[in-house]
Amino acid sequence: MSFRQLAFKNVMRNKRTYAAYFLSSAFSVAVFFLYAMFIFHPGVTEGVTKEMAKKGMTAAEYIIYVFSFFFVLYSVSAFLKSRKREFGIFIMHGMSKRQLNTMIFLENMIIGFSAIITGILVGMLLGKLYLMVGSYVIGMEKPLSFLVPWEALALTIAAFTVLFLVISFFTSVFVRTNKLLDLFQSTSKPKPEPKTSIILSLLAAGLLIGGYYLAWTANMYNIGYRFFIVILMTIVGTYFFYTQLSAFLLKMFKKNKRFYWNHTRLITISDLAYRMKDNARMFFMVTIVSTVAFCAIGTLSAMGGSKKLFDERAQIPVVYQSSDQNPNEKAQVQVIRDDFNKNDLSYNEIKVTLIEQTGKETNKKVKLISLSDYNAMAIAAREKPLKLKENEGHYVSTVTYNTFLDEKMKPITLSESNLTFNATKIIDAPYFSSGMIGYDLYVIPNELYKQIKNPTSTTHYYGFATKDWVETKDIGLSLYNGEAGIYTRDYTSDPAFYFSSAGYDYxxxxxxxxxxxxxxxxxxxxxxxxxxxxxxxRLYTDLDYDKRQYQMIAKVGLTKSELNKIITPQLVLLFFVPILVAFVHSVFAFKALQGLFEFSVVKETAVVLLGFGAVQVVYFLFIRFRYLKHIKKAIM
Structure with a gap:
């Protein structure tokens, strides 16, 4: 028998253990190939969204490739450690270290090439559907035709061939023959009692609770510096939760004799303590990887449904601002009117004037609007008109976040006019675009406004009110992209005008x-x-050990129903504790997101977590059925 035949037979004999690893690798190859098909498709040419899709998929290619490298590296190292007894038999029959490494290299390459071929075939089968969905998502009028670019095929084969080659060469590091007796006893040595540290257990609890508190109380003002702190606290806390705190809690349960010495519960908890300790690093990786998946998909799902962010602009969805020095103002405003008429949208046009002065106290520019102009805009937005006392002013908040606006409530003296008014109240007016007028806008009485001479600048602000703001997506497109030679944006200087359409932005x-x-x-x-x-x-590498364990217990009278009572709780905890911890991490992450954007993400969060949870339940039921079948077959 040649080495190739021996390696192939080894792979086929261990196909049950290799199954999930092979399928995961093949799926990674398939996704990588699908992204490459889209990136290199000749139909994906110019356009903001198309370019963003290509860049996003390119970034995803890197993420998948790097993740696949570490995933395969971890899996291969774990496989080799679980096969020490098998390697001992080969060495006992005269196999050298070099021959052993060659055999392992061939096994890895057989699995690797099989995963590459399977992944590419699956990618080709799903390619048409993927391109159709991708075309719809990026807003293409016609779906992309099914085409397999040679660049996508070459990149996928080359990238993953290199990946499996490099990792296969690394396998010699993981294979340490040491003493032959150690290889034979690697799966039969009694496991030591799991050791725990109360200090590290308390540290785990403290880090997780602290991280959760910081995430729960985060808002748009403090999330920037809390972000990395919370991530670090959560990662370290999660690691010590599995390596220390979980074993410590199980040890506490053992001390409760009434609870612990209760029929099959003795076996369940005792075995679970060893499993939690043995699999701590694996649980840690599953939790972190799952949390990243939940948060990424959940966050984007929530943002995709964030129409509420634009509802505050619904009353006056189209706004235009121009300097009084802009010679094209009339022509540009006429473009907006013409676009409304072309799209059969009725509208109400309001024009107000904003002037600029310098605040003596802060030496910063402030914009001022007269009470009559402000009320005209408020009435168009179906808001109550404002009333002001003499020399009274109100600070106009152009956003809904008023947490740090108290400093605006003070007397304001205008340097150029030497006039003073008292800012007594903050009012919300999101229909004034903060991107256009900035954040320091005050409404003052008409009489005071008229006394201001020689303003440092004058701005004309137009608002176009309409009933259906979503339909304004085609209004003023020529002002956005500079068509008809009206305007070409120059980012090196202040433009002569600004334009915004809620429908287009949305x-x-x-x-x-x-x-x-x-x-x-x-x-x-x-x-x-x-x-x-x-x-x-992890479950199937321990299967042979579990069979021997339950065979011994069965000899003293273990029934099938008792076997179910022992195994099912263990599997439930092994399968769902990492996912449950990931769920909890994600809930607090989503709460921080909600504090950042100030809109509810409860619905999207629930849908994402329940969807992943349902898949995990189905996966658990399938594995539980297969696992119990193997154990029952061994003890009968």
Missing amino acids: NMMMEMYRTALFVALLVGCVFFIAAGSFLYF
């Missing part, structure tokens, strides 16, 4: 979020399937 945002979700969804699935592969692998 449409662009939705296209970008759909594209990002489309890209992230498959990456999230790769992570989630890999997490399931870790669980499957």
Whole structure:
């Protein structure tokens, strides 16, 4: 028998153990290939969304490739450690270290090439559907034709061939023959009692609770510096949760004799303590990988449904601002009017004037609007008109976040006019675009406004009110892209005008979020399937040991129903503790997201977590059925 035949027979004999690893690798190859098909498709040419989709998928290619490298590296090293007894038999029959490494190299390459071929075939089968969905997501009028670019095929084969070659060469590091007796006893040595540290256990609890608190209380103002702190606390806390705190809690349960010495519970908890300790690093990786998948998909799902962010602009969805020095103002405003008429949209046009002065106290520019102009805009937005006392002013908040606006409530002296008014109240007026007028806008009485002479600048602000703001996506497109020679944006200087359409902005945002979700969804699935592969692998590598253990227990009268009572709780905890911890991590991450954007993500969070949970339940039931079948067959 040649080495190739021996390696092939070894792979086929261990196909049950290799199954999840092979399928996960093949799925990673398939997703990588699908992304490459899209990136190199000749039909994906110019356009903001198309370019973003290509860049997003290119980034996803790197993420999948790097993740696949570490996933395969971990899996191969774990496989080799579980086969020490088998390697001992080969060495006992005269196999040298070099021959052993050659055999392992061939086994890895057989699995690797099989995964590459399978992944590419699956990618080709799903390619047409993927290109159709991708075309819809990025807003193409016609779906992309099915085409397999040679660049995509070459890149996928080359990238993953290199990956499996490099890891196969690394395998010699993981194979240490040492003493022959050690190889034979690697799966039969009694496991030592799991050791725990109360200090590290308390540290785990403290880090997780602290991280959760910081995430729960985060808002748009503090999330920037809390972000990396929370991530670090959560990662370290999760690691010590599995390596220390979980074993410590199980040890506490053991001390409760009434609870512990209760029929089959003795076996369940005792065995679970060893499993939790043995699989701590694997649980840690599953939790972190699952959390990343949940958060990525959940965040993009929530953002995709964030229409509420634009509802505050619904009353006056189209706004135009021009400097009084802009010679094209009349022509540009006429373009907007013509676009409304072309799209059969009725509208109400309001024009107000903003002037600029310098605040003496802060030496910063402030914009001022007269009470009559402000009320004209408020009435058009179906808001109550404002009333002001003499020398009273109100600060106009152009956004809904008022947490740090108290400093605006003070007397304001205008340097150029030497006039003073008292800012007594903050009012919300999101129909004034903060991107256009900035954040320091005050409404003052008409009489005071008229006294201001020689303003440092004058701005004309137009608002176009209409009933259906979503339909304004085609209004003023020529002002956005510079068509008809009206305007070409110059980013090196202040432009003469600004234009904004809520419908256009919302449409662009939705296209970008759909594209990002489309890209992230498959990456999230790769992570989630890999997490399931870790669980499957750990369970089946311990299967022979479990068979021997339950065979011995069966000799003293263990029944099938008692076997179910022992195994099912263990499998439930092994399968669902990492996912449950990932769920909890994700809930707090989503709460931080909600604090950042100030809109509810409860619905999207629930849908994402329940979807992943349902898949995990189905996976658990399948593995439980297979696992019990093997154990029962061994003890009968």
